[in-house]
Amino acid sequence: AQSVTQLDSHVSVSEGTPVLLRCNYSSSYSPSLFWYVQHPNKGLQLLLKYTSAATLVKGINGFEAEFKKSETSFHLTKPSAHMSDAAEYFCVVSANDMRFGAGTRLTVKP
Amino acid sequence: SQTIHQWPATLVQPVGSPLSLECTVEGTSNPNLYWYRQAAGRGLQLLFYSVGIGQISSEVPQNLSASRPQDRQFILSSKKLLLSDSGFYLCAWSSGLAGGPFSYNEQFFGPGTRLTVL
Numbered sequence: 001a002q003s004v005t006q007l008d009s010h011v012s013v014s015e016g017t018p019v020l021l022r023c024n025y026s027s028s029y030s031p032s033l034f035w036y037v038q039h040p041n042k043g044l045q046l047l048l049k050y051t052s053a054a055t056l057v058k059g060i061n062g063f064e065a066e067f068k069k070s071e072t073s074f075h076l077t078k079p080s081a082h083m084s085d086a087a088e089y090f091c092v093v094s095a096n097d098m099r100f101g102a103g104t105r106l107t108v109k110p
Numbered sequence: 111s112q113t114i115h116q117w118p119a120t121l122v123q124p125v126g127s128p129l130s131l132e133c134t135v136e137g138t139s140n141p142n143l144y145w146y147r148q149a150a151g152r153g154l155q156l157l158f159y160s161v162g163i164g165q166i167s168s169e170v171p172q173n174l175s176a177s178r179p180q181d182r183q184f185i186l187s188s189k190k191l192l193l194s195d196s197g198f199y200l201c202a203w204s205s206g207l208a209g210g211p212f213s214y215n216e217q218f219f220g221p222g223t224r225l226t227v228l
Contacts, residue, residue, distance in 0.1 A: 032214040043200055043219035044154075051214055090153070097212040102153045 002027040004093045006101035014109045019078040021104045023091035031095040033074045035065055038088045081108045112137035116201050116220040123227055129188040131223050133201030141203040142211040143184040145176055148198040159211050191227045199223045
């Protein structure tokens with residue numbers, strides 16, 4: 001069985017400051033891990049994925065995530081937030097099934 | 111490149127009316143296809159998935175059904191809508207080449223359909 005927990009339902013940052021969205025997972029396998037972003041009334045867009053290669057994964061729009069097996073974490077970061085980053089973010093774990101986190105809403109203040 | 115389409119984009123229907131949402135994928139063959147529902151302020155709920163024409167697996171028993179009449183076409187239907195069917199419906203696809211429908215491959219999502227049942 002697998003599960004994923006996004007530790008914050010809502011994160012608020014100021015424009016230009018770093019972003020940290022936290023994700024912990026549980027899996028009996030060596031899973032793939034993904035981060036998706038969803039803007040209001042839009043579909044989900046893949047930001048980045050980890051598939052057992054490099055533990056530091058770079059994605060689109062300046063986002064990156066680090067896979068830490070010992071901590072079962074896959075936190076998403078960005079050095080400097082932009083207003084356009086305001087959206088809902090989903091962490092996903094996938095092996096023989098796929099589990100979505102409940103989502104983290106990111107607010108970016110000017 | 112691959113693209114995924116959903117229509118309609120928005121739909122307002124009365125309780126008890128039928129429903130048909132369509133999803134098509136271009137640029138790939140034999141994809142795995144998925145229907146999700148996202149209720150207001152909640153995460154994604156997997157409704158159905160399909161690994162091939164005519165092959166449908168249901169994850170949640172309810173008054174919805176799905177069909178896959180062609181390789182790259184996935185349809186979500188209902189004979190009689192309920193108020194609780196309101197939500198944002200997302201179609202997604204993944205490569206059918208590697209493993210099953212929930213292997214290690216990412217899913218690619220369509221733009222969604224906003225359904226309001228009144």
